[in-house]
Amino acid sequence: MEKAISGCFFQQMYSSLTSISMERDHMKDLRRYLVLKYIQYLVLSSSNAVSTLLGLLGSLYVTIILQSAKVSSKSTAVLIASLAKADILVSVSVAAEMVAWTFDVAISSPAFASALLQNLLTANAHISALLLSCVALEAYLITFFPTESRHLRTVKNARWTSRIIWLLVAAECILFQMDDLLKAGSTPAPICSPLVFYFSIRAAALLRSLSYFLGILLRIVNVYFYYKIFFSMSNRSTLKTK
Numbered sequence: 001m002e003k004a005i006s007g008c009f010f011q012q013m014y015s016s017l018t019s020i021s022m023e024r025d026h027m028k029d030l031r032r033y034l035v036l037k038y039i040q041y042l043v044l045s046s047s048n049a050v051s052t053l054l055g056l057l058g059s060l061y062v063t064i065i066l067q068s069a070k071v072s073s074k075s076t077a078v079l080i081a082s083l084a085k086a087d088i089l090v091s092v093s094v095a096a097e098m099v100a101w102t103f104d105v106a107i108s109s110p111a112f113a114s115a116l117l118q119n120l121l122t123a124n125a126h127i128s129a130l131l132l133s134c135v136a137l138e139a140y141l142i143t144f145f146p147t148e149s150r151h152l153r154t155v156k157n158a159r160w161t162s163r164i165i166w167l168l169v170a171a172e173c174i175l176f177q178m179d180d181l182l183k184a185g186s187t188p189a190p191i192c193s194p195l196v197f198y199f200s201i202r203a204a205a206l207l208r209s210l211s212y213f214l215g216i217l218l219r220i221v222n223v224y225f226y227y228k229i230f231f232s233m234s235n236r237s238t239l240k241t242k
Contacts, residue, residue, distance in 0.1 A: 003048070004232075008164060008230055010216050016095075026065050026068060026070055026071050026239050029061070029062070029065060029072075030062065030065075030077075030080060032058075033058045033059075033062050033080070033084075034132070034135060035058050035059075036051075036054060036058050037055065037083060037128060037132055038132055038138070038222070039051070040052075040054075040055050040126055041128045041129050041132060042129060042132060042218065042222055045156060047125070050064075052090060052094075053072070055090070056087050056090060056091060056094075058086040058088050059083075059085075059086075059087035059150065060086075061086075062081075063081070063084045063085075064070060065080050066080070068083070070201045073155060074155065075138060075154055075157065075158035076135060076138055076139075076158075077133060077156050078155055078158035078162065079131050079134050079135050079138070079161070079162060080135070082127075082165075083128055083130055083131045083132065083135075083140070084126075084161035085133050086123075086124050086128050086131070087124065087131075088119070088195040089120045089121070089123055089124040089127075090124050092120060093117045093120040093121055094188075096102050096117060097117065100158060105148060112177075115176075115177055115180035115181065116177060117229070118180075119173040119176050119177050119180075120173075121175060122176065123169050123170065123172075123173045126169045126211065127165055129165060129215060129239050130165045130169070131162065131165060132218075132222065133221060133222055134158075134161055134165075134219045136222045136225040136226060137225065138153055139225065139226075139229055140225040140228065140229060141153060143228070143232055143233075144228070172207060172211070175200070175204055175207060176207070178205055179200045179201060179203075179204035182200050182201065183201075
């Protein structure tokens, strides 16, 4: 009886949340979500607890509203959906740390676990920054080259772009994980040959430097795109009022 009552309660609560979501302007919500993500990954030098929590809640809400029939399945929606899924990596990292802290779980390989959790956060930041840049590029193309870029702004291309970004960042984090393990000395001796050790250290150092400069470049490019879009929209509004 109690299970039936609790089941009905949660079903009614879910239905009420869904109905509220259906009545809202989803496009405004998606724009607010993108603004939050731009602040979290391309404005702040590093995410803090507040921005991370807001980002997780925003991604959960966006995942729900993207299931709505009112949201058209366009390339931008595909990129935003992939952006929301990237926060799963943050959820896994936060949940693992909370479980280890709450239950005082003994970790057999603390160096591996610590490096893995840190690399999950790195993967989330890099995937999010690249996807946000793709959204900015698409907005720029829509504003200035709507007809010429139509064959590029397809759902298929957006899905392929998201997959390529995920694969590249996954390969990056695998290399970072190997580098962290070799530095910590937790890799077995037969695997940790001098050549592998040297290659891993050099490649990881080079990749970290490239990631840093790429992050700066992405910030500049995003500012340029939205600067051009903003003044283009302002000029159009001014012409309409005359």
